[in-house]
Amino acid sequence: MTAIAEGLTLDDTALAELQASFRGDIVGRNDATYDEHRKVWNGSIDRRPALIARCAGVADVIASLKLCRRHGLPVAVRSGGHSFPGLSVADDAFLIDLSLMKGVRVDPDARTARVQAGVLLGELDRETQAFGLAAPSGIVTHTGVAGLTLGGGIGWIMRKHGLSIDNLRRVDVVTADGELVRASADENPDLFWGVRGGGGNFGIVTEFEFDLVPLGPSVLAGPIFWKMDDSPEVLRFYRDWVADAPDELMTIVLHRKAPALPFVPDELHGKPVVAVICCWAGAAEDGERVIRPLREFGKVVADVCTEKPFLAHQAMFDPSFPHGRWYYFKSCDVPALTDEIIDTTVEHSLQISSPLTSFPIWQMGGAVARVGEDETAFNGRSAGFTYNIGASTATAEGFDEEREWVRNLWSALERHFTGVYVNFLMDEGEDRVRQAYGAEKYERLKTLKRKYDPDNVFRINQNISP
Numbered sequence: 001m002t003a004i005a006e007g008l009t010l011d012d013t014a015l016a017e018l019q020a021s022f023r024g025d026i027v028g029r030n031d032a033t034y035d036e037h038r039k040v041w042n043g044s045i046d047r048r049p050a051l052i053a054r055c056a057g058v059a060d061v062i063a064s065l066k067l068c069r070r071h072g073l074p075v076a077v078r079s080g081g082h083s084f085p086g087l088s089v090a091d092d093a094f095l096i097d098l099s100l101m102k103g104v105r106v107d108p109d110a111r112t113a114r115v116q117a118g119v120l121l122g123e124l125d126r127e128t129q130a131f132g133l134a135a136p137s138g139i140v141t142h143t144g145v146a147g148l149t150l151g152g153g154i155g156w157i158m159r160k161h162g163l164s165i166d167n168l169r170r171v172d173v174v175t176a177d178g179e180l181v182r183a184s185a186d187e188n189p190d191l192f193w194g195v196r197g198g199g200g201n202f203g204i205v206t207e208f209e210f211d212l213v214p215l216g217p218s219v220l221a222g223p224i225f226w227k228m229d230d231s232p233e234v235l236r237f238y239r240d241w242v243a244d245a246p247d248e249l250m251t252i253v254l255h256r257k258a259p260a261l262p263f264v265p266d267e268l269h270g271k272p273v274v275a276v277i278c279c280w281a282g283a284a285e286d287g288e289r290v291i292r293p294l295r296e297f298g299k300v301v302a303d304v305c306t307e308k309p310f311l312a313h314q315a316m317f318d319p320s321f322p323h324g325r326w327y328y329f330k331s332c333d334v335p336a337l338t339d340e341i342i343d344t345t346v347e348h349s350l351q352i353s354s355p356l357t358s359f360p361i362w363q364m365g366g367a368v369a370r371v372g373e374d375e376t377a378f379n380g381r382s383a384g385f386t387y388n389i390g391a392s393t394a395t396a397e398g399f400d401e402e403r404e405w406v407r408n409l410w411s412a413l414e415r416h417f418t419g420v421y422v423n424f425l426m427d428e429g430e431d432r433v434r435q436a437y438g439a440e441k442y443e444r445l446k447t448l449k450r451k452y453d454p455d456n457v458f459r460i461n462q463n464i465s466p
């Protein structure tokens with residue numbers, strides 16, 4: 001027997017057999033690269049899995065899962081490692097790491113892309129943009145396609161083209177008993193419904209096939225800034241202005257202390273600002289016309305909304321959310337930006353202490369809202385705005401205070417909530433997962449879980465317990 005973790009042993013032969021045929025790399029606690037490979041994006045998460053199986057392909061995934069099932073080992077699954085609460089690594093678990101599975105194949109004629117589970121958003125964009133195409137995804141290039149898509153996938157072009165899952169044609173899934181199955185509208189449609197929002201609860205998705213949309217290579221995009229003191233008026237204007245904006249326009253509102261970047265006037269560095277960041281998924285001339293009233297409102301202190309490569313816009317937030325900082329989030333959907341919500345938001349935002357904290361309010365609607373609520377497991381298609389209240393510090397220093405700030409703003413907004421996006425949850429317990437799906441959908445997901453994973457093998461996630 002080999003001791004692989006505290007109180008956890010594995011039959012020598014079983015481990016040797018796995019190692020003999022494994023195409024990837026198996027990393028244990030005594031290996032030099034163990035610390036590098038157990039890390040996830042959120043620096044406040046420090047967990048020590050028993051073994052890390054860095055899978056090179058589907059066969060490695062199946063072999064790892066079968067070994068875990070035979071020996072009763074807890075299973076964690078990781079693709080991009082960006083789960084806010086680190087639900088892709090766990091102490092003493094067998095970590096099935098898909099990050100080596102980087103295949104992307106774009107078919108420019110059919111306008112589709114086949115994408116393996118370890119691909120990051122920027123890697124997918126790089127391949128699709130070579131053909132003037134894109135798969136709707138998220139706003140930070142180092143996020144994993146897999147986890148983002150399995151929760152829904154909100155991003156810069158969703159109001160025109162829908163969520164990531166609305167552009168998903170098919171997935172390959174390794175189920176709890178180690179079988180590889182396909183799920184699409186025609187094959188295992190119940191499973192296909194569940195993976196479009198239900199996260200990793202039903203199996204390990206090894207490949208995604210997306211429909212692609214024409215985009216770019218340039219888009220009209222970028223932030224427009226005002227002083228945060230002006231935010232009550234800016235947000236009231238913004239709310240009315242976006243109310244009937246075309247689907248081509250997607251915006252995110254940001255409150256933060258201004259970063260010391262070249263386009264921000266020196267006197268504003270470190271001072272509280274509000275920004276409306278735009279992305280226009282259409283002809284730039286039309287976008288200029290629609291965005292003009294916003295850039296002419298009030299006393300704009302910096303305006304860098306301009307035509308630029310879509311790839312550059314996708315990378316805009318990368319420096320604000322690097323790996324290894326300490327992060328904490330609480331999130332909620334609200335139906336509209338009422339005067340009360342605006343005033344609460346600004347009052348609390350003026351109290352942000354960390355220069356690294358930067359929290360987005362997402363404009364929803366458009367194509368997202370035109371897909372039926374029952375068509376996918378994703379919930380919240382009728383949300384007006386999604387709050388992703390986040391705090392960040394470089395290290396543990398100051399983290400508790402910043403986390404308290406997040407909790408205070410979230411509590412102050414609580415009575416306005418209509419739901420929450422599952423991918424923006426921390427580890428908040430079953431009630432919050434139920435809130436993310438709504439009671440009815442949650443029951444439907446439980447029924448599906450009983451069919452595909454009755455033993456809850458996949459439980460290190462936003463868990464739908466069978």
Ligand SMILES: Cc1cc2nc3c(=O)[nH]c(=O)nc-3n(C[C@H](O)[C@H](O)[C@H](O)COP(=O)(O)OP(=O)(O)OC[C@H]3O[C@@H](n4cnc5c(N)ncnc54)[C@H](O)[C@@H]3O)c2cc1C
Pocket residue numbers: 041076077078079080081082083084086087088098117137138139140143144145146147148149150151152153154155199200201203204205206321423424460461462
């Ligand atoms: C910096 C940053 C920016 C973000 N921006 C956006 C955004 O713009 N839009 C948006 O919608 N969300 C966004 N998110 C949230 C993001 O969607 C989730 O954190 C998502 O879970 C990340 O996926 P991942 O593969 O990187 O994470 P991981 O931590 O690897 O996985 C997340 C969860 O999914 C499970 N999982 C991962 N891969 C698989 C798989 N192949 N099969 C089965 N289960 C799997 C894991 O077990 C875990 O429970 C962002 C997160 C971060 C940290």
